[in-house]
Amino acid sequence: MARISFCTFGCKVNQYESERAAEQAHLAGHQVVPWGEPADVQIVHTCSITANAVRDGRAALRRALKRRPDGGLVVATGCAARTDAFSLVPSPDVTVIEDLMEAVSGCADAPVLPVDESRGDCLSCPSQRQARTRALVKIQDGCRFRCAFCIVPQARPVESSRPVRDVVEEVRRYVALGHREVVLTGVRITGYRPEDAGRDGLEELLLRLGEVAGLSRVRLTSLYPSEVREGLLRAMADSPNACPHLHLALQSGDDGILRRMRRAYTSARFLEVVEQARAILPGVAITTDVIAGFPGETEEAFENTAAVMRRAAFSRAHVFTFSPRPGTAAAAMDGQVPRPVARERTRRLIQIAAETGRSFRRGLVGSVQRVIVEQQKAPGVLSGLTDTYVEVDFPAEGVLPGQEVKVSVTGVTEDGLTGVLAVASAA
Numbered sequence: 001m002a003r004i005s006f007c008t009f010g011c012k013v014n015q016y017e018s019e020r021a022a023e024q025a026h027l028a029g030h031q032v033v034p035w036g037e038p039a040d041v042q043i044v045h046t047c048s049i050t051a052n053a054v055r056d057g058r059a060a061l062r063r064a065l066k067r068r069p070d071g072g073l074v075v076a077t078g079c080a081a082r083t084d085a086f087s088l089v090p091s092p093d094v095t096v097i098e099d100l101m102e103a104v105s106g107c108a109d110a111p112v113l114p115v116d117e118s119r120g121d122c123l124s125c126p127s128q129r130q131a132r133t134r135a136l137v138k139i140q141d142g143c144r145f146r147c148a149f150c151i152v153p154q155a156r157p158v159e160s161s162r163p164v165r166d167v168v169e170e171v172r173r174y175v176a177l178g179h180r181e182v183v184l185t186g187v188r189i190t191g192y193r194p195e196d197a198g199r200d201g202l203e204e205l206l207l208r209l210g211e212v213a214g215l216s217r218v219r220l221t222s223l224y225p226s227e228v229r230e231g232l233l234r235a236m237a238d239s240p241n242a243c244p245h246l247h248l249a250l251q252s253g254d255d256g257i258l259r260r261m262r263r264a265y266t267s268a269r270f271l272e273v274v275e276q277a278r279a280i281l282p283g284v285a286i287t288t289d290v291i292a293g294f295p296g297e298t299e300e301a302f303e304n305t306a307a308v309m310r311r312a313a314f315s316r317a318h319v320f321t322f323s324p325r326p327g328t329a330a331a332a333m334d335g336q337v338p339r340p341v342a343r344e345r346t347r348r349l350i351q352i353a354a355e356t357g358r359s360f361r362r363g364l365v366g367s368v369q370r371v372i373v374e375q376q377k378a379p380g381v382l383s384g385l386t387d388t389y390v391e392v393d394f395p396a397e398g399v400l401p402g403q404e405v406k407v408s409v410t411g412v413t414e415d416g417l418t419g420v421l422a423v424a425s426a427a
Contacts, residue, residue, distance in 0.1 A: 001029040002040040004104070007060045010047025012185040012221055014078060016136040018045050021104045028104075041073045043103055046080035046088060048151050050325055054080045054088055062090050077103045079155035083327060133181060133372055133402045134219075135174040139167050139194075139205065140186030145224070147251075148262045148329040149291065149322070156187050161194040161201060168208050171215065180372050180404055181217035182209070189220065190227035203235040210239040216372065216404055217387065219243045222289070225250070226265035228273050233280040244281045245389045248273065249289040253308025254301035257294050260333065267308050274312050285315040285360065285388035292349050293322040293342020296335035302345050309352050315360040315388065317353035321346045361390060361412045368422050371407045373399055391416035 004025050008018040021043075022032045033039055042064040046057035057080050064074045077100045080088045085096050097103040142159035143152055171182050186192065189202065197204035202220075209218045218241050225248045236242040252258050253267045277284050290305065309317065321342045324331035337345075364386070371384040371392050382396050384405070393416065394407050407419040 001031065003031045003033050003038065004041045004043065005033050005035045005037060005039040006043050006045060007035045007064070008045040009053055009056055009060075010045075010049065010079065012136050012183065013138055013141070013187060014045055014047060016138040016185060017078075017100050019136065020138075021045075021100050024101065025104050036067075038067070038069065039072070040069065041075065042068065043075045043077060043100070045100055046076060046078040048078075048080040048083045048155050050323055052323075054084045058088050058090055061088070061094050065091055065093060068093070075103045079152065082155045083151055133179070133374055135171075135177075135179040135182045136185055137167060137170055137174070137182050138162070138186055139184050140189050140192045143188045143191070145188065145264070146262055146329075148260060148333070149251075149294070149325060151325050151327055152187060154327065159188070159191055159193075161192045163194045163196045164201065164205050164208055165196060167205060168212065171209060171212055175212060175214045178402060180215065180402065181219060182215065183219045183221060185221045188224060189222075190224045190232075200231065203231050206232075206235045206239045206242050210241055212241075215241055216370075217241055217243050219245060219389070220247070222247045222249055224264075225270050225273050228277070230276065230280070233277055237280050243387045243389070244284040245287070245387065246277055246281075246284060247287045247289075250305075250308065250312070251289060251291050252294060252297075252301070253290075253305035254297070255304075257297055257301050257305075260296050261291075261294060261330070267304065271308065271311060283388070285390070286312060287316040287389065288312070288314050288318070290317055290319045290349055290353075291322050292319060292345040293337040293339075295322070295330055295333035295337065297322075297337055297342075297345075306349060306352055309349060310356065313356045313359065314353060315390070316357050317349070319346050319349040319353060357415070358412060361417055364388075364390065364409045364417060365412060366409065368406050368408050369417075369419070371405050371419075373401050373403050373405065375401055386417075392419050393417070394419040394421055396421045 006018050006022055008014055026032050044057055044060045047053040061076055068074055073095055075095045075097055076089055077097050081096050082098050089096060140161045142156045144159055146153055174182060192201040193199060194201040250270060251261055251263055255266050274286055369386040371386055373382050373384040375383055377383040377393055380395050381393055382399055383391055383393050385391055392407050406422040408422045409417050409419045411418040
């Protein structure tokens with residue numbers, strides 16, 4: 001059996017896939033070691049979302065080649081291995097295997113280094129999961145949309161959905177390992193259409209997960225705005241453990257730019273979804289992604305985005321400066337915005353996001369929030385997340401990561417909250 005190490009870039013889907021691959025390697029008898037330690041097989045799970053992500057993958061492959069033992073394997077897998085293999089691979093000594101599980105299944109043929117001492121298991125392996133508070137669960141893969149700025153549909157063009165029963169069983173295993181929260185992830189989870197639930201798959205899944213004993217939280221990752229229906233919002237409201245938190249990727253608040261982006265909604269439709277969510281889920285946190293400086297963005301179009309951001313009153317926003325991604329339609333569009341202009345617009349949108357986020361957090365002062373402890377931030381000071389995905393720092397003794405507590409919110413920080421311990425729930 002071989003020593004295997006993983007280096008993973010990119011989104012939660014990639015993270016989940018690497019965790020599952022490490023688990024399968026472990027169960028097959030391989031030893032999973034931390035990245036950077038001596039290994040017979042070094043697997044770089046790449047991301048292709050930006051040109052910088054591809055460069056990061058290439059740099060990791062170069063580092064792996066430098067420490068490769070005689071006969072060892074360096075494997076490139078993942079999205080960039082599908083979309084950018086020519087520019088990604090720095091040497092013919094790198095083996096390209098597009099599918100991560102295929103890469104792991106081929107490890108049995110790798111030459112094996114002599115074992116001098118045990119280096120322990122990877123944190124991805126089941127026996128080590130107890131130390132983690134949140135578990136990622138991939139429910140869907142692939143995207144049929146063709147947003148002008150996105151390369152992902154070229155890497156993952158085939159949509160698929162896991163059966164509800166399989167997801168529920170996996171979640172039960174994670175709860176048995178001590179997890180209180182699961183994060184449902186996928187390339188486009190609003191496209192979740194399992195064979196045992198169809199179009200209402202996400203609603204059915206929330207219903208079933210609400211029945212899992214010991215599961216405190218179910219959190220959804222990014223949702224495509226035009227696919228968020230009333231049924232989903234009501235399923236969240238009826239669920240005993242669905243987090244009142246929606247991540248809706250706005251990208252732009254200007255209808256002309258949204259058309260150029262090939263996004264299937266208008267700014268008015270986006271705001272309708274936001275208003276409906278707040279009516280059905282009082283106190284819901286709405287987070288977002290926004291691109292500044294997309295090709296064709298005039299000052300008027302930018303101001304439209306700024307206005308929508310203020311109206312939506314996001315609790316948090318990730319604002320990105322547009323960067324042309326080779327292979328996408330947007331990279332070849334006319335009207336490319338000068339970089340200094342795009343960066344200045346990014347700065348202004350970040351300021352708006354800071355203002356709306358601070359306003360949301362101020363509204364929590366004086367409330368008692370359920371918090372799952374993530375870590376000790378300083379001696380005697382713990383940090384955890386609320387149901388609405390806001391970090392809270394509070395002093396406490398004898399409380400461990402993973403424990404669920406009640407915290408009285410006392411103040412607002414630059415990007416979070418402060419509080420004091422109220423009533424601790426059962427560990």
